[in-house]
Amino acid sequence: MQKRVCIIGAGPSGITALKNLKDKNLEVVCYDRNSEVGGNWIFSEDESHSSVFETTHIISSKTLSQYEDYTFDDFDKTVADYPSHDELRRYFQAYAKHFELYPFIEFETLVKDCIRKGDNQWHITILQNGKQREEIFTDLVVCNGHHSVPRMPQYPGDFTGDFIHSHSYKKAAPFTDQRVLVIGGGNSACDVAVETSRVSKKTSISWRRGYRIIPKFFFGLPSDIVGARSSWLPIKIRSWLNDRLLNILLGKNKLYGLQEVKTKFGQTHPTINDELLYKIRHGKVHPKVDIEKLDGNTVYFKDGTKEGIDVIIACTGYILKHSFFDESFINYSDGPVPLYLKMFHPEYHDVFFVGMFQPLGCIWPGSELQSKIVANYLTGEWKLPSNIKSLCEKEITNPHYKQINTPRHTITVDYHAFRKALLKQLPKNWKSKEPKPISKSA
Numbered sequence: 001m002q003k004r005v006c007i008i009g010a011g012p013s014g015i016t017a018l019k020n021l022k023d024k025n026l027e028v029v030c031y032d033r034n035s036e037v038g039g040n041w042i043f044s045e046d047e048s049h050s051s052v053f054e055t056t057h058i059i060s061s062k063t064l065s066q067y068e069d070y071t072f073d074d075f076d077k078t079v080a081d082y083p084s085h086d087e088l089r090r091y092f093q094a095y096a097k098h099f100e101l102y103p104f105i106e107f108e109t110l111v112k113d114c115i116r117k118g119d120n121q122w123h124i125t126i127l128q129n130g131k132q133r134e135e136i137f138t139d140l141v142v143c144n145g146h147h148s149v150p151r152m153p154q155y156p157g158d159f160t161g162d163f164i165h166s167h168s169y170k171k172a173a174p175f176t177d178q179r180v181l182v183i184g185g186g187n188s189a190c191d192v193a194v195e196t197s198r199v200s201k202k203t204s205i206s207w208r209r210g211y212r213i214i215p216k217f218f219f220g221l222p223s224d225i226v227g228a229r230s231s232w233l234p235i236k237i238r239s240w241l242n243d244r245l246l247n248i249l250l251g252k253n254k255l256y257g258l259q260e261v262k263t264k265f266g267q268t269h270p271t272i273n274d275e276l277l278y279k280i281r282h283g284k285v286h287p288k289v290d291i292e293k294l295d296g297n298t299v300y301f302k303d304g305t306k307e308g309i310d311v312i313i314a315c316t317g318y319i320l321k322h323s324f325f326d327e328s329f330i331n332y333s334d335g336p337v338p339l340y341l342k343m344f345h346p347e348y349h350d351v352f353f354v355g356m357f358q359p360l361g362c363i364w365p366g367s368e369l370q371s372k373i374v375a376n377y378l379t380g381e382w383k384l385p386s387n388i389k390s391l392c393e394k395e396i397t398n399p400h401y402k403q404i405n406t407p408r409h410t411i412t413v414d415y416h417a418f419r420k421a422l423l424k425q426l427p428k429n430w431k432s433k434e435p436k437p438i439s440k441s442a
Contacts, residue, residue: 003027003378006124006137008111008324011039012092013355013367014143016067019099020371021141023436024379029135030101031109031126037101038092039145043085045170052085054171055195058362059187059272061222064415065362069433070095081222099435114140114324120350139350139378142322143367149321153183153314157294166315172196178310180204181299183291185211189315190273196313197284204307205276206299208290210259212246212270213277223272224361224415231416239265256280257287269412270360320356320411332356337411338392341422343370346389352377361415369422372430382425 003026007017010032021028036042044051058065061081062072072079075094079087096102106128113125120138150165166188172195180200182193185207197203218226230238243265253260256277279285288307292300300306320332327333330345338346342357352374355367376382385391399412423430 003139004137005029005139005141005378006031006114006122006135007141007143008114009039009143009145010034010037010096010105010107011143011145011355012041012364013145013371014039015092015096015101016069016364016368017141017143017354017371017374018101018104019069019095020368020375020432021378022099022101022104023432024375025436026375026378028104029137030105031111031124032105032107033110035107036089036093037096037105038089041085041088041092043089043170051170053169053188053191053195056085056191057082058085058088059216060362061216061224063222064224064228064365066365067095067368068365068431069368070098074098074433082216111144111324115326116140116329116348116351122350139352141352141354141374142356143354144322145355149319149323150314151317151319153291153316155291155294158296159294159299159309159312160296161309162311164311164313166192166313167318169313169315172199175200175311177201179308181206181288181307181309181312182315183312184315184317185209185271186269186315186317187271187273190271190276192313192315193285194273194275194279197279201310202286203284204286204288204309206288206291206301207259209268210253210261210263211268212261212265213250213253213258214246214270214272215250216272216274218245218249228416235414235417250277259287259289269358336396338396340385340388340391340395341370341373341425342395342411342413342418343374344384344388344392346392349384357411357413357418359413359415359418366413366415366418366422369419369426369430373422373425376426 005021005026005028007014007028007030010030014030015037018028018030034042040051042051043054062079062083066072075091110127111124112127115123117123122137122140124135124137126133126135150167152165169192175196176199178200180196180203182189182205193203193205214223216223227242230241257280276285280287289301289303292302297308298306299309322330339353343353345351354370355363357366359366373382377384
């Protein structure tokens with residue numbers, strides 16, 4: 001059967017999927033709702049897509065955040081250790097240009113429905129230029145990311161100020177002279193707290209539990225580079241060493257007025273931030289515990305304190321959602337995600353998920369390897385294991401980290417262990433740095 005493959009999304013995972021399928025001379029079409037490649041790394045004040053903040057820099061170093069087929073040195077050797085969103089946007093667009101991907105991408109196209117009507121028969125409904133049409137493909141590669149549907153917290157009472165999700169936050173300026181409360185202890189929450197504290201009347205940050213704050217540099221090196229030097233150790237030993245190192249260099253959370261961490265390293269996502277602790281000790285960000293209730297412009301906390309607040313910014317993550325699938329068909333919004341190598345479905349062998357994992361590190365280096373495996377599978381150069389159902393179950397019951405049971409922690413992997421598992425499926429000469437000639441387009 002002649003393959004015709006649909007890719008949803010032209011973000012960091014989508015473009016590497018497109019590049020690697022194109023390398024195998026497969027007929028492929030990529031749909032993206034934006035007008036350029038880059039996904040959420042295209043900064044925009046428009047809330048139509050989840051874009052980064054005005055001041056966002058990546059939280060992993062460039063060394064561990066690059067495609068092997070097109071490194072940052074191939075792009076621009078002057079890129080910072082922690083690239084800005086604009087440097088990353090230009091990097092992704094240079095990647096797409098270098099590998100001649102643009103003829104295969106249809107921009108400003110919304111994928112509305114994906115209906116599987118049998119093996120290798122996908123009916124894809126798209127909305128393009130105000131007109132709806134259906135296209136038929138043999139295979140589907142899902143690369144739409146997992147930061148599109150905001151997860152909003154619920155509290156007793158009513159709040160009369162502004163209550164928004166970080167999805168709607170783009171820059172600090174609109175919060176000038178306001179009393180701001182940020183909910184959350186992840187990377188977005190700490191970034192929002194730091195940035196709003198520069199202009200707000202007062203910024204507080206509410207945590208429901210203790211979070212690890214990891215600085216971006218240890219001993220003059222990016223912290224993930226330091227961590228990579230112990231990647232040969234078993235995960236449990238490596239995690240113990242990382243905890244000891246953090247306690248030595250930063251001290252306990254209680255020194256900063258923050259709740260203590262009660263989980264082992266890896267049981268929750270660590271937060272990479274150099275400024276939060278500095279801002280707290282300089283009186284610019286004020287730590288608070290979890291919220292008890294809301295009443296007008298007053299927020300009551302579980303330690304008995306209260307604050308007058310003008311705006312609440314909930315940095316509480318996103319729901320893992322694929323709105324183009326019927327929920328009775330595929331729904332990973334709640335509960336485990338049973339996919340082999342975080343991409344192969346146990347029953348449907350013509351749908352693949354690329355980039356739908358959350359490493360303690362960067363996503364798209366893993367997406368690049370996943371894409372190469374998918375490409376080899378579609379050309380018959382790699383075979384799906386016959387016991388895929390048991391392998392999917394094994395990944396759920398034996399994760400790299402025994403994380404706490406929350407929706408945020410269903411797709412976590414260890415960067416180094418996951419990379420090793422993917423590389424086992426690829427030949428030694430898996431890198432492909434030269435663009436292949438365009439021979440086919442839809």
